[in-house]
Amino acid sequence: MSESVLVFIALNAILAYSFYAVLVAGQLSLGQAGFAALGGFTAAALAPAPSEVGDLPALLVAVVIGMVVGALAAVVLGLPTMHLRGVFLAIATLGFAEAVRILLINAEWTGGANGMSVTKVVTPVIAWVCLALVAYWFWRQGPSSYGRALAAIREDELAARAMGIDVGRHRLSAFVTAGAVAGLYGVLWAYYVRLLAPEDFDFARAIDGLVMAVVGGSTVWLGPLLGGAFMTSVPEVLRSIGVEAGWIRPFISSALLLVVIIFLPGGLGSLLPRVGARAPADLAEGGEGLAPRSGRALPSPGETVVRVSGGNKDYGGVHAVRDVDLTIASGEVVGLIGPNGAGKTTLVNMISGLVPPSSGTFEVLGTTPGRTAVHKVAQAGVSRTFQHSKLFPRLSALENVLVGAHVVSRPTFLRRLLWLPGARRDESQVVVHAARCLERAGLGDRSREDAGSLSYGDQRRLEIARALAAEPSLLILDEPAAGMNHVEADALSRLIGSLAAEGLTILLIEHNVGMVMRTCDRIVVLNFGEVIAAGTPEEIVNDPAVVEAYLGGDDATPPGTETEEVR
Numbered sequence: 001m002s003e004s005v006l007v008f009i010a011l012n013a014i015l016a017y018s019f020y021a022v023l024v025a026g027q028l029s030l031g032q033a034g035f036a037a038l039g040g041f042t043a044a045a046l047a048p049a050p051s052e053v054g055d056l057p058a059l060l061v062a063v064v065i066g067m068v069v070g071a072l073a074a075v076v077l078g079l080p081t082m083h084l085r086g087v088f089l090a091i092a093t094l095g096f097a098e099a100v101r102i103l104l105i106n107a108e109w110t111g112g113a114n115g116m117s118v119t120k121v122v123t124p125v126i127a128w129v130c131l132a133l134v135a136y137w138f139w140r141q142g143p144s145s146y147g148r149a150l151a152a153i154r155e156d157e158l159a160a161r162a163m164g165i166d167v168g169r170h171r172l173s174a175f176v177t178a179g180a181v182a183g184l185y186g187v188l189w190a191y192y193v194r195l196l197a198p199e200d201f202d203f204a205r206a207i208d209g210l211v212m213a214v215v216g217g218s219t220v221w222l223g224p225l226l227g228g229a230f231m232t233s234v235p236e237v238l239r240s241i242g243v244e245a246g247w248i249r250p251f252i253s254s255a256l257l258l259v260v261i262i263f264l265p266g267g268l269g270s271l272l273p274r275v276g277a278r279a280p281a282d283l284a285e286g287g288e289g290l291a292p293r294s295g296r297a298l299p300s301p302g303e304t305v306v307r308v309s310g311g312n313k314d315y316g317g318v319h320a321v322r323d324v325d326l327t328i329a330s331g332e333v334v335g336l337i338g339p340n341g342a343g344k345t346t347l348v349n350m351i352s353g354l355v356p357p358s359s360g361t362f363e364v365l366g367t368t369p370g371r372t373a374v375h376k377v378a379q380a381g382v383s384r385t386f387q388h389s390k391l392f393p394r395l396s397a398l399e400n401v402l403v404g405a406h407v408v409s410r411p412t413f414l415r416r417l418l419w420l421p422g423a424r425r426d427e428s429q430v431v432v433h434a435a436r437c438l439e440r441a442g443l444g445d446r447s448r449e450d451a452g453s454l455s456y457g458d459q460r461r462l463e464i465a466r467a468l469a470a471e472p473s474l475l476i477l478d479e480p481a482a483g484m485n486h487v488e489a490d491a492l493s494r495l496i497g498s499l500a501a502e503g504l505t506i507l508l509i510e511h512n513v514g515m516v517m518r519t520c521d522r523i524v525v526l527n528f529g530e531v532i533a534a535g536t537p538e539e540i541v542n543d544p545a546v547v548e549a550y551l552g553g554d555d556a557t558p559p560g561t562e563t564e565e566v567r
């Protein structure tokens with residue numbers, strides 16, 4: 001293999017890593033070409049000449065300049081664009097890259113369209129050492145709490161917020177990493193090709209980087225390396241076996257690309273065995289579980305955890321929730337029932353901060369949901385499950401629960417980079433904690449299965465395990481028994497009882513009214529968005545307004561007696 005092929009494999013893989021850096025968080029950006037151009041040109045203009053200070057020192061200074069400029073450019077572009085998603089972010093970032101290219105072509109200091117000449121310093125060894133460092137960064141990032149938070153954002157952003165992850169900060173930091181890696185690519189390119197031109201960083205280059213990251217696998221840390229090697233070496237292999245005609249080589253390369261994408265949607269990296277977090281074989285010997293990092297104690301019994309006064313939510317002409325007053329004290333298990341469309345989910349969405357109220361006051365564990373960001377409400381001790389499963393489908397059951405523990409686990413990424421022993425200890429503590437939550441929800445033997453492949457009932461249980469991992473003060477369960485048989489629902493009822501005995505406050509929405517009657521201390525009934533009754537299970541069973549709301553007649557059977565499941 002020639003020297004240039006070796007260097008270009010490494011350079012292309014580094015470019016692919018700059019795309020991987022944001023793809024792992026579910027962001028599609030094409031701005032990397034702009035970051036690379038800014039990094040490369042600024043470094044070439046500002047760094048001392050290799051003839052003055054020596055090759056390596058000059059390159060080192062250039063690399064630092066290029067990476068800092070790339071990262072700063074990512075901050076400048078990221079701050080106004082981080083709220084954009086999918087194709088909108090791609091278009092905005094592409095616009096940025098094109099604007100940078102046009103500016104550089106028309107600037108004098110860059111040599112305009114003719115470009116700048118730069119001394120060739122990069123050798124295959126230098127290029128591969130840089131690639132190894134970049135790959136190492138992403139290898140250590142993946143299983144850290146930061147890496148898992150990025151994966152969670154990619155899989156389901158809303159659920160990630162509800163797990164206490166600051167999505168905006170994580171997305172921006174991923175973007176900045178992409179900027180720094182792209183800046184590194186720009187510098188290495190400049191110090192290898194000798195003549196640096198703005199055209200080197202055009203739209204086609206951005207697409208090349210993206211394609212290499214996707215073909216290699218955008219969720220496996222080795223993916224960009226595989227993608228870079230594949231895309232760079234296929235034309236060379238074709239050349240070496242005598243495929244020379246100008247159009248045949250690109251044609252075969254593109255056809256191979258198509259084959260990989262069709263048959264390996266997870267990219268070449270999906271062929272590698274998956275290494276994920278493992279639950280300890282014996283939890284009793286698994287050492288200490290997690291100690292709450294926040295030092296947050298459960299509110300004292302009887303203390304107000306939720307206070308809603310005059311809560312309203314309108315969707316156009318629909319009054320989903322009207323003038324609801326609700327107080328929940330610490331240690332209570334409160335059931336929220338009502339016919340379909342009564343406003344139960346809307347109310348708990350407002351309590352957990354996911355949906356802002358149209359009017360009214362919401363106070364939950366010292367936060368003001370609606371005004372307080374969702375992740376801060378979660379950090380205050382609110383954890384929840386969702387009516388429609390919001391698991392992270394491509395993460396294993398254990399990894400889902402590890403994300404749930406985000407708010408109580410210590411950040412490990414930087415310490416993992418340096419192999420500090422504390423990081424390993426913290427990681428194994430949080431894994432033991434997550435495995436215990438899985439065990440408690442009856443999923444001890446499912447830890448390595450992908451969440452998306454679990455049965456419906458197991459997915460409900462996994463959501464509960466994930467919510468428990470946050471060591472919440474208030475646990476909101478939105479139809480946790482949906483899809484469960486009687487035996488499973490009874491086990492769930494016992495689990496809720498044992499959690500309540502530990503002092504947890506629980507708000508339970510459930511259509512299985514029998515289960516609500518057995519499990520809850522107090523029941524609140526909603527109908528057409530209004531509270532029509534509230535009281536102990538006995539009071540609710542005999543309340544004529546409740547019977548009327550459910551069954552629409554005076555002689556109807558009260559909920560929880562003959563009609564076990566009212567939908």
Ligand SMILES: Nc1ncnc2c1ncn2[C@@H]1O[C@H](COP(=O)(O)OP(=O)(O)OP(=O)(O)O)[C@@H](O)[C@H]1O
Nearest residue numbers: 315318320338339340341342343344345346347387
């Ligand atoms: N995002 C939304 N946009 C428009 N209308 C909505 C939205 N969310 C809820 N609604 C409406 O608000 C009302 C209350 O819905 P909500 O889902 O809160 O009821 P629910 O009691 O949880 O019902 P179910 O038991 O069927 O889940 C319904 O009429 C619903 O159509």
